[in-house]
Amino acid sequence: MIAKAKAASRVATVRFHPRVLKARHAMGDRVSGEALVAKDGFSARYDLDRIAGVFSRPAHKLAGQSYVGRILVLDTSKGGVASAWMLAEMRSRDKVPLAIVFNTVNPILVQGAALGGIAMLAGFDEDVTQLVPNGATVEIDPQAKTLRIVAATGR
Amino acid sequence: MRLNSEEKAMLAGEMGPVPKLAIGHQVQVGDFFGARDFVPVTQAHIMADTESLGEHGVQWLENLAAAKKGDRTVRIPTITDPRGTDFSKARELKQAPWMLDLERRAIDAFVKLGVSMTDTCINYQTVLAATRGEHVAFGDTGVVIYSNSVCGARSNFEGGPSALSAGLTGRTPRYGFHLDAHRRATLHVRTRYTPGSLNDWGALGGVIGRLAGNYWDVPVIEGIDRAPTSDELKHFGAAMASFGSVALFHLVGITPEASRLADVAGKGMRRHEVGRKEVKALQQSYAVDAKVDVVVFSAPQLSIFELRALAELCDGRRFKVPLLAVTSPQVKPDSDRFGYTRRIEAAGGTVFAGMCFYQSYAREIAEANGWKRLATNSAKMVNILGGYGYVPMLASMEDCVEAAQTGRLA
Numbered sequence: 098m099i100a101k102a103k104a105a106s107r108v109a110t111v112r113f114h115p116r117v118l119k120a121r122h123a124m125g126d127r128v129s130g131e132a133l134v135a136k137d138g139f140s141a142r143y144d145l146d147r148i149a150g151v152f153s154r155p156a157h158k159l160a161g162q163s164y165v166g167r168i169l170v171l172d173t174s175k176g177g178v179a180s181a182w183m184l185a186e187m188r189s190r191d192k193v194p195l196a197i198v199f200n201t202v203n204p205i206l207v208q209g210a211a212l213g214g215i216a217m218l219a220g221f222d223e224d225v226t227q228l229v230p231n232g233a234t235v236e237i238d239p240q241a242k243t244l245r246i247v248a249a250t251g252r
Numbered sequence: 253m254r255l256n257s258e259e260k261a262m263l264a265g266e267m268g269p270v271p272k273l274a275i276g277h278q279v280q281v282g283d284f285f286g287a288r289d290f291v292p293v294t295q296a297h298i299m300a301d302t303e304s305l306g307e308h309g310v311q312w313l314e315n316l317a318a319a320k321k322g323d324r325t326v327r328i329p330t331i332t333d334p335r336g337t338d339f340s341k342a343r344e345l346k347q348a349p350w351m352l353d354l355e356r357r358a359i360d361a362f363v364k365l366g367v368s369m370t371d372t373c374i375n376y377q378t379v380l381a382a383t384r385g386e387h388v389a390f391g392d393t394g395v396v397i398y399s400n401s402v403c404g405a406r407s408n409f410e411g412g413p414s415a416l417s418a419g420l421t422g423r424t425p426r427y428g429f430h431l432d433a434h435r436r437a438t439l440h441v442r443t444r445y446t447p448g449s450l451n452d453w454g455a456l457g458g459v460i461g462r463l464a465g466n467y468w469d470v471p472v473i474e475g476i477d478r479a480p481t482s483d484e485l486k487h488f489g490a491a492m493a494s495f496g497s498v499a500l501f502h503l504v505g506i507t508p509e510a511s512r513l514a515d516v517a518g519k520g521m522r523r524h525e526v527g528r529k530e531v532k533a534l535q536q537s538y539a540v541d542a543k544v545d546v547v548v549f550s551a552p553q554l555s556i557f558e559l560r561a562l563a564e565l566c567d568g569r570r571f572k573v574p575l576l577a578v579t580s581p582q583v584k585p586d587s588d589r590f591g592y593t594r595r596i597e598a599a600g601g602t603v604f605a606g607m608c609f610y611q612s613y614a615r616e617i618a619e620a621n622g623w624k625r626l627a628t629n630s631a632k633m634v635n636i637l638g639g640y641g642y643v644p645m646l647a648s649m650e651d652c653v654e655a656a657q658t659g660r661l662a
Contacts, residue, residue, distance in 0.1 A: 124284050138497075142304070142610075143639045154639040173466040175497050177636070178391045179304040179611075181411020186306035203467035203497050204281065204428065208411040211280045 116246055118221055118228060120198075123239035124207065125216030129247065130195045133167040134231040135159050136224075138175035139197065139206070141183035150192040165191070168237060170198045170229045174206040181205050184213035196237045198244060200225055218244055253282045253425065254289045262421060268323030270316050274417035281414060282425025291387050291426040296326070296419035297375060298367065299333035299391035300412040301611035302354040309412075310358050317364035325366040330419030331379060332362065333392045334553065334580075334608035335371050341604055346620035351613055367419065371606035372580035374553050376403060377482060379582065384508050387430055389418030393499070394490035394552050394632065400500040402485050404508035406430045409467070409499055428467075429500055435509065436518035437472035437502055439464060445527040446477045447488075449648045450558070453480070454487040454631030455531045461496025463524050472502040472516050479506060483555050490552050491631035538634050538646045539661070546623040547571075547656040549649070550578035550609035551633040556586050558649075559603070563592035565653040571600035574621075575656040581606040601656070609633065614640040627652045627661050 135158040138144070146153035150165040174180070184206075187193040196216035197206065210217040216237050221228075225244070229235060234248040255263065263279065265272040278290070302310060316324060337347055337355050359369060370379050373392045376399055382388045384404030390396045391410050399405040408428040410418060418424045428434050441460055447453040460471050471492070480488070480503075492498045502510035510516045549562060554577055562577055577596055579587060584605035587593045593603045610633060618624065618641060625643045628634060629652055634644035647661055655661040 122284050122286075124280065140639075143636055145639065153641070156638065173497065177393050177494065178299045178409055178411045179301075181391075181413055182300065182304040182306075182309045185312070185413075186304070186308045189306065189308035201466045201468060203499075204285070204408045204414070205411045207284050208277075208281055208414040211277055211284075212413045217284075 118225060118244045120218035120242045120244065121220030122202070123218050123242040124210055125196065125214065125239045127236070127238045127240065128168070128195050128216050129234065129236040130166065130168045132170050132229050132231065132233045132235045133159060133162065133164060134170040134226055134229050136172050136226045138173050139169065139171045140175040140177065141180035141187070141209070142177050143175060147183060147187055147192060164194045166195055168196045168198065168235055169194045170226055172226055173199055173201045174203045178205050181209040181212065184209035184215055188213045188215065198225055198237070218242065253279055253287055259290060268319060270319045270324045271420055273316070274420040277413060277417050278421065278425055282427060285425065285427040287425035287427040289426055290423040291430050292423050293387050293389045293418050294328060295380070295382065295388045296328060296330040296410070296415045297333065297390040297392065297395055298330065298412050298415040298419070300358065300362070301334065301336040302351065302358050303336050303611060303613050304412070305358060307354065310354055310361070313358060313361035317361040324364065326419035327422035328419060330367045330416070331370040331375060332367060333371070333373050334611055335359070335606055336612045338604040338607045341602060344602055345612065345617045347613060347617060370581070372553060372582060373608060374486065374555065374580055377486070377555055378580050389415050389424045391415040393493035394486065396499050397489040397493040397501065398486060400429055401489060401502065401507050434468065435500060435516070436470065437516045437521055438469045438518050439471050439522040439524065440517070441471050441473045441524050441526055443473060443475040443526050445531065447484070447531065449629070450483060450487045451535070451629040451631060451646055451648050452531060453484045454491040454629070455534045455646065456526070457488040457491035458495040458534050458631045458635065459526050459530045460501070461492040461494065461498050463526070464492070464496040464498045467497045467499055469496070469498060470500050470502070471498065472504060472510060472513065474504040474513060476503055476506060483558055486552050487631065491635070494632040494635045535646050538644060541625050541643055541645065542660045543625055544573055544627045544645070544655045544659055544661050545625045546573055546621070547575040547627045547652045548609050548633065549629065549652070550576070551630045551636070553608065554579045554583070556583050559583065559587045559592045559596070560590070561649060562653070563595040565650060566596045566599040566601060569599040569653070569657050571656040572659045573656055575601035575653070576604060576609065577601060578604045578607060578609055610636050610640070614642070618642060627655045
């Protein structure tokens with residue numbers, strides 16, 4: 098048991114790499130919060146139960162988890178054009194992520210973030226979903242186009 | 253972004269608050285993508301069903317529509333994607349009055365803005381197809397991928413706020429698929445399989461969409477052995493866009509920019525082989541239950557030829573479970589005149605116009621009607637409806653019609 102705990106502690110130590118990641122594209126205001134990370138896509142229409150504020154598509158890697166008030170770190174935007182309206186509608190009911198970070202993004206999510214006033218970063222040299230631990234506290238600075246890992250509390 | 257004098261005047265509010273808001277939104281998006289300037293567009297197509305808009309979005313539209321007449325009018329032909337209902341048959345869907353009220357308010361606002369309520373996602377078949385090299389601002393991913401790929405037009409995915417902004421300003425930021433550089437292929441897909449049915453075409457599109465995986469990937473497909481029909485490419489493109497967020501594909505020897513592979517081949521293309529096995533695997537992944545609660549033909553809306561085929565399959569049958577067929581307001585009168593509507597409805601089906609099934613409060617109407625297990629020939633729709641609590645199943649039009657009669661999918 099103790100050996101297992103020590104091993105887990107070593108893993109946690111090894112996993113934390115405080116660093117600043119630079120994006121090529123950015124929008125919105127500076128925010129900080131807990132990261133919800135998955136190597137998966139994002140569509141407000143396809144993937145979410147927007148009333149409950151959770152990922153609802155069964156095949157999604159974050160199925161069942163709440164996105165409200167968290168900084169989503171995902172691979173890419175997916176699906177239809179509805180997300181362009183939906184982020185603003187979600188914002189009006191406070192069922193919205195704090196920010197969204199993508200490896201690659203399509204115009205729809207950018208247009209939606211612009212209308213909904215949601216911070217967004219996209220375009221990294223490495224896979225951002227592998228660099229940010231799930232549950233880490235991160236800070237998004239769109240002016241500087243950076244994501245800073247403040248604390249890797251990794252769950 | 254570099255703005256000309258007219259664009260600077262718009263941004264300064266010299267042409268009123270509505271163009272100012274519209275171009276401000278466009279500059280924000282253009283700056284994000286590093287657009288150097290605007291490109292004039294000839295048409296805009298707005299996706300704006302009220303399930304997506306919500307009360308907040310409808311109020312936003314009403315605020316724009318309250319501006320002074322003349323300041324608020326779109327500058328170019330601006331049309332709409334399907335609405336969230338067919339008012340004449342909303343009761344059959346068990347839609348609530350508040351849904352219809354929200355729809356009416358949104359429509360009133362659009363009309364005040366000068367938008368033409370075409371309510372279709374197949375405008376390239378029914379309204380006015382864009383031509384090769386024509387810059388447009390289209391919403392609905394199926395419309396964009398068809399227009400870019402089959403017509404050779406130039407559009408990004410323009411969500412509702414951006415498409416409306418393009419209508420109001422007559423331009424859009426010049427980035428993405430407006431530029432030659434982004435239209436070259438990034439992955440080369442070889443196949444020896446030419447699909448037969450529409451759901452096979454959709455499934456192949458879905459397989460390639462998954463391989464592509466993001467908006468900036470452009471597949472070039474080699475090996476299709478005949479010229480596909482417009483309906484086949486409609487399902488193929490709509491599914492590719494849905495599964496992969498893809499906005500442009502090329503078919504060697506078929507689509508206008510790819511007479512030869514070398515015309516569109518990009519440097520360092522990824523290479524894949526796909527065939528019947530991958531298509532069947534995708535279809536099988538949705539074959540999870542034999543029982544069916546509802547059969548739906550929608551997404552994209554049906555052409556007159558699809559309704560003709562459906563009418564022939566419905567003759568002499570009596571359905572046990574609801575069969576819904578959704579088309580555009582431009583096609584429906586012809587379906588009525590040609591007797592297709594009557595034949596489908598004589599078997600117990602219903603033909604809707606001007607809406608799309610998944611844009612019509614799909615979750616709420618599922619609960620109101622007790623629908624969960626849904627059969628369709630639309631690969632796009634099976635990809636979407638899982639998130640709405642359905643168990644969607646993909647089958648041919650023939651098997652779906654049989655399922656409507658027996659309640660079971662063979």
